[in-house]
Amino acid sequence: MNDISKSFPGVKVLEKVQFNLNAGEVHALMGENGAGKSTLMKILGGIYPKDGGQVSIKGTVTDITSPSKAQSLGIVMIHQELNLIPDLTVMENIFLGREFTYGKTKLINWPKMKQEAGRYLSQLGLTIDPGIIAGELSVGQQQMIEIAKALSMHAEVLVLDEPTAALTDREIEALFQVIEALKKQGVGMVYISHRMEEIFRICDRVTVMRDGHTVGTDRIGETNMDKLVKMMVGREIKDRFPKVDISAGEEKLRVNGLTVKGKLHDISFSVRSGEILGIAGLMGAGRTELAKAIFGVLPVQQGEIRINDKPVTIRKPMDAIAAGIALVTEDRKDEGLLLPLSVRDNISLPNLADVSTNGFMSRKKENALADRLIRQLTIKTPNGEYTVGALSGGNQQKVVIGKWLATRPEVFILDEPTRGVDIGAKKEIYDLMNQLVSNGVAIIMISSELPEVLGMSDRILVMHEGRITGEFMREDATQEDIMHCATGGAKKHVG
Known part of the structure; x- marks a missing residue:
């Protein structure tokens, strides 16, 4: 993504932003809230049109005009805000718009849907019944269903926006194992998270944005938490938890x-x-x-x-x-x-x-x-x-x-x-x-x-x-x- 710019009424959100992703790497995208991370990824995902700049996929300049165009290019996004339909089953959500059918009749092949959904769920270590209504699951389980849906699309570029925010420690470990497996398959992943420990554990490179601009890109092994924080906020934050000791009253x-x-x-x-x-x-x-x-x-x-x-x-x-x-x-x-x-x-x-x-x-x-x-x-x-x-x-x-x-x-x-x-x-x-x-x-x-x-x-x-x-x-x-x-x-x- 070269020189990407985007404005909304009264607000300039992105100004000539640079970002690139290689096959088989996890590239962290960091910055304060409002820095423009999600907007940049929504342009990649075909949700927002860009005002300026170029997006190239495998060296070919491409105009991504819709989410379906993005998916056809192998770009799949897992949003911070869940996008499941709560009244549909888990398997219906996973294969929404891509249902398995019986030949010319176009009748839905429910056994095949259930089998395939169960396969993707098991990859994530989940024992959820594919036939259960999605809205009955916890927020963390619904997030894992979103990830199973992305797996089923055979993504080449996977954007994960705060994927662990609602997950338990066990679910996070399962997700990290899936990420490692996808890296070996050559999938490139953009990882947006505010959890520093995760960035240093699973990411290969990190790009920092501030106020709609690209501040810089580093290899994970060549940076540290203090440097990233200073790049993100433009200043040092000396005390991560600035607790003030106060004598409790009544x-x-x-x-x-x-x-x-x-x-x-x-x-x-x-x-x-x-x-x-x-x-x-x-x-x-x-x-x-x-x-x-x-x-x-x-x-x-x-x-x-x-x-x-x-x-x-x-x-x-x-x-x-x-x-x-x-x-x-x-x-x-x-x-x-x-x-x-x-x-x-x-x-x-x-x-x-x-x-x-x-x-x-x-x-x-x-x-x-x-x-x-x-x-x-x-x-x-x-x-x-x-x-x-x-x-x-x-x-x-x-x-x-x-x-x-x-x-x-x-x-x-x-x-x-x-x-x-x-x-x-x-x-x-x-x-x-x-x-x-x-x-x-x-x-x-x-x-x-x-x-x-x-x-x-x-x-x-x-x-x-x-x-x-x-x-x-x-x-x-x-x-x-x-x-x-x-x-x-x-x-x-x-x-």
Whole structure:
């Protein structure tokens, strides 16, 4: 890809970007959210037309005008946002538009579809029934179905955009084995990820983008984490987890005996003013269900929730908001934002009382609130009117955090707050967390990244199959102890 340029109304996204990929290599594409990585790959995938520059496939200049044209050239994309049809089966999703049929009758050959789908699933170490409805699977399993679909297309160029963001450690290992096998088959792979450890483990080269420009390309063996971070953000980030030590104050939230049928069993814990309580565990451990139960999304069979030592009844999210609780959900696309609406509208939604006068919405108040949060969180958007679905993933996440920040919560629940977020934006989210606890807010942080849990938490709870199996003070916790509890090991309480 030579001198690729692209603009959207009011925004220049790419300016003469250079990128090349060899057969049988994994080439990392890195940069902060909004740097232009996904836009560049969408041009390669035929989703966006380029404004300038050339794309060459095997030395031949090619105009990729549609996703079907890209696929005909052997280019397959696995997007950060899942593209499965939830009401279709796994095998129907894998072979959508490429169904196996019986000769001239064109009737679908279901046994053949099931057999072939099962073959691609087994390559990924999956034991999922190809006939199950895709929407019934976890986010991580759905991501693996996307990868199985790409395998079935016999890709020559495979673009993986944050492929491990929703995967368990076991699923990540299976994916890495598939990537190694594809390399041996001569498949070239573009790997977009904010997880530095993965880049250094599986990639051969890395290209860094910043503000729509190519900063440079290096072989992995000739660079290091500090150099990449400086190339990405234009400055050094000295402390990956800038935890501020604050003396915890009074108890803000107490949960006693919380039970959700089939999901949570007798959960009890507390979190204090000025404290970050980390919650660790494997996928399916019940961490997200716990957050949703406290926030009134899931019905609670028994148990008590107390705020500032007073019992509160939470049957729906409005009750939780009124009690001073905010929840940044794990899935920003489906649960955190209304993507067709503007940044301003999304920020206004949980803050209607603050942007209204005598029961009528005030556009002036809406704009003032949106502008303040855009500045405070450095959200990269032309203005508050801009459609939130057109923003990068990291900037969408900032909008989610911003809309809840405006409710002035006393208890802030953050479920995977830095998933799919670049290292610079992560630092900004961590700094914001420090600011909140300095102001007396209690934070519950759910994260699948153990370094993040260990780096930012004052105290850590570990969950397994809907139960708390461990509790550690930050200074006593190790990755080994947390994983021991996360896999159902003996219960531990330290500190």
